[in-house]
Amino acid sequence: xxxxxxxxxxxxxxxxxxxxxxxxxxxxxxxxxxxxxxxxxxxxxxxxxxxxxxxxxxxxxxxxxxxxxxxxxxxxxxxxxxxxxxxxxxxxxxxxxxxxxxxxxxxxxxxxxxxxxxxxxxxxxxxxxxxxxxxxxxxxxxxxxxxxxxxxxxxxx
Amino acid sequence: xxxxxxxxxxxxxxxxxxxxxxxxxxxxxxxxxxxxxxxxxxxxxxxxxxxxxxxxxxxxxxxxxxxxxxxxxxxxxxxxxxxxxxxxxxxxxxxxxxxxxxxxxxxxxxxxxxxxxxxxxxxxxxxxxxxxxxxxxxxxxxxxxxxxxxxxxxxxxxxxxxxxxxxxxxxxxxxxxxxxxxxxxxxxxxxxxxxxxxxxxxxxxxxxxxxxxxxxxxxxxxxxxxxxxxxxxxxxxxxxxxxxxxxxxxxxxxxxxxxxxxxxxxxxxxxxxxxxxxxxxxxxxxxxxxxxxxxxxxxxxxxxxxxxxxxxxxxxxxxxxxxxxxxxxxxxxxxxxxxxxxxxxxxxxxxxxxxxxxxxxxxxxxxxxxxxxxxxxxxxxxxxxxxxxxxxxxxxxxxxxxxxxxxxxxxxxxxxxxxxxxxxxxxxxxxxxxxxxxxxxxxxxxxxxxxxxxxxxxxxxxxxxxxxxxxxxxxxxxxxxxxxxxxxxxxxxxxxxxxxxxxxxxxxxxxxxx
Numbered sequence: 001x002x003x004x005x006x007x008x009x010x011x012x013x014x015x016x017x018x019x020x021x022x023x024x025x026x027x028x029x030x031x032x033x034x035x036x037x038x039x040x041x042x043x044x045x046x047x048x049x050x051x052x053x054x055x056x057x058x059x060x061x062x063x064x065x066x067x068x069x070x071x072x073x074x075x076x077x078x079x080x081x082x083x084x085x086x087x088x089x090x091x092x093x094x095x096x097x098x099x100x101x102x103x104x105x106x107x108x109x110x111x112x113x114x115x116x117x118x119x120x121x122x123x124x125x126x127x128x129x130x131x132x133x134x135x136x137x138x139x140x141x142x143x144x145x146x147x148x149x150x151x152x153x154x155x156x157x
Numbered sequence: 158x159x160x161x162x163x164x165x166x167x168x169x170x171x172x173x174x175x176x177x178x179x180x181x182x183x184x185x186x187x188x189x190x191x192x193x194x195x196x197x198x199x200x201x202x203x204x205x206x207x208x209x210x211x212x213x214x215x216x217x218x219x220x221x222x223x224x225x226x227x228x229x230x231x232x233x234x235x236x237x238x239x240x241x242x243x244x245x246x247x248x249x250x251x252x253x254x255x256x257x258x259x260x261x262x263x264x265x266x267x268x269x270x271x272x273x274x275x276x277x278x279x280x281x282x283x284x285x286x287x288x289x290x291x292x293x294x295x296x297x298x299x300x301x302x303x304x305x306x307x308x309x310x311x312x313x314x315x316x317x318x319x320x321x322x323x324x325x326x327x328x329x330x331x332x333x334x335x336x337x338x339x340x341x342x343x344x345x346x347x348x349x350x351x352x353x354x355x356x357x358x359x360x361x362x363x364x365x366x367x368x369x370x371x372x373x374x375x376x377x378x379x380x381x382x383x384x385x386x387x388x389x390x391x392x393x394x395x396x397x398x399x400x401x402x403x404x405x406x407x408x409x410x411x412x413x414x415x416x417x418x419x420x421x422x423x424x425x426x427x428x429x430x431x432x433x434x435x436x437x438x439x440x441x442x443x444x445x446x447x448x449x450x451x452x453x454x455x456x457x458x459x460x461x462x463x464x465x466x467x468x469x470x471x472x473x474x475x476x477x478x479x480x481x482x483x484x485x486x487x488x489x490x491x492x493x494x495x496x497x498x499x500x501x502x503x504x505x506x507x508x509x510x511x512x513x514x515x516x517x518x519x520x521x522x523x524x525x526x527x528x529x530x531x532x533x534x535x536x537x538x539x540x541x542x543x544x545x546x547x548x549x550x551x552x553x554x555x556x557x558x559x560x561x562x563x564x565x566x567x568x569x570x571x572x573x574x575x576x577x578x579x580x581x582x583x584x585x586x587x588x589x590x591x592x593x594x595x596x597x598x599x600x601x602x603x604x605x606x607x608x609x610x611x612x613x614x615x616x617x618x619x620x621x622x623x624x625x626x627x628x629x630x631x632x633x634x635x636x637x638x639x640x641x642x643x644x645x646x647x648x649x650x651x652x653x654x655x656x657x658x659x660x661x662x663x664x665x666x667x668x669x670x671x
Contacts, residue, residue, distance in 0.1 A: 024350065
């Protein structure tokens, strides 16, 4: 699976090299010579490492500092997969809601349904959360700070 | 001190004396406090990513007040989780568990918190004072720098990828190359060539760094909470004892505070060591140097709280020295702070000292004031903050949803931004899952355009002869040396530089296992 993600990087770098090849030197200096072509070489080395399990062997030998958060979810694979998909479902649903209904209606709705269904909060807690969200999005940003949110595709306001 | 710097310092202070700025500072302090005590999964990178799309639309000083206020206080209040719940707080407060939690268990939680706030406040002030002193010292050097030197400084910053990549330098370099590539999207400033635009008007100006940061940090953080479905489950230690006892302890151990604070500043200045180890280094130093420390540390010795907290809070001052004076970030938060400065039209590093010294001093004032505010908030609201630590995921996740989606929409109010944030959210999730360090990508993204600008100017003005300028050669040697040292694991060894630290870590592991 790691190799698949490395392959995605490789595809991006190869594509970037291909599309930028005909640009004048001044335009391709950074994207090609500094980023894409070294990127291709680095991903090929990484693919070799992925293929030979180099990283897992190395991990046992050295204990360095992690500068980014480490993926440390300790759930069974099935549960983790379903919860991950559900999370992205909620998030993408929220984004689609913003697109269709506008941010003022969709965000309180997202908060309400997420808290009620996924979070199993009580109805009145979910309602209060939705109202606070509405107060924030409309009351603070739209009304007080005059930040005009664009209307949704289906509902204008 | 240079008279113009004194003027800048005064102007920097007056910049803050506006209602909006002070309000932003209070909001920042509140956000930082909440972040420090909220359940695991929240951190300053996430706060910066969520705040960035909103604050870049504000007046610069207002935005600076919010961002710096939040990060400064977050470090000071980070001791709640370790002391009350025995779980790591934000980065830099992990070692506090070793003595803070036993103190909490035996009814001295307030004393431990008092010591932590006082040591944190003193550490923050020492860090800020060091930053103030560093500016006039650095200014003469900075005036010697032209575009070629600035290019090498940025290149040096980019070499920090090897450090930000931590355990995985190769993956870090790949992530940085990807960040650099993303930075080149859109119409090139110098030639007008459209790069990777594919006739798509949305890509004409490139992708917004704040939206990318929001996606790659915000969504994985929310997902972590949603998938684990946890908050802080265990009961907190009883909030008993006296805060004032902790203050007295800290004042009595003032020399330990000073030593550990300078250790923190040093860790902040040296690229890449960062908050992951600062507390352990200070703890190790205290355990070795404190009288009777070998028998009392790990069993609830207040010096084991004072040392890591003072070092952790002074580190921010050191971080800002490198970020503001050199223009390269020490971690994700400072990288995102640079993004904000760029969005406001400042060029962090030498150019900013030349052109906007008053803004640099405003940053310093905010850092100092919020350090004091954070200490006062900690003292005044210790009971209430302890309750905040028990917020459930079902409340936290929707809050992150709201700010991520609102943040994505706030930048250009273009629906395509929503697609971008979702795509980069998924990308951030996979990057974290497969160990590609996201900070390295952000570093490439932030420094990419600066690098191209300085390289272009250098080539246009000097051709290839800029490579023979003495300052360029010196800076190149420094950059290469730091890169090689980082790659070869010199920095890694800092993680277990003393046996005391190693012993402390093993002890913590044992506690975790039990």
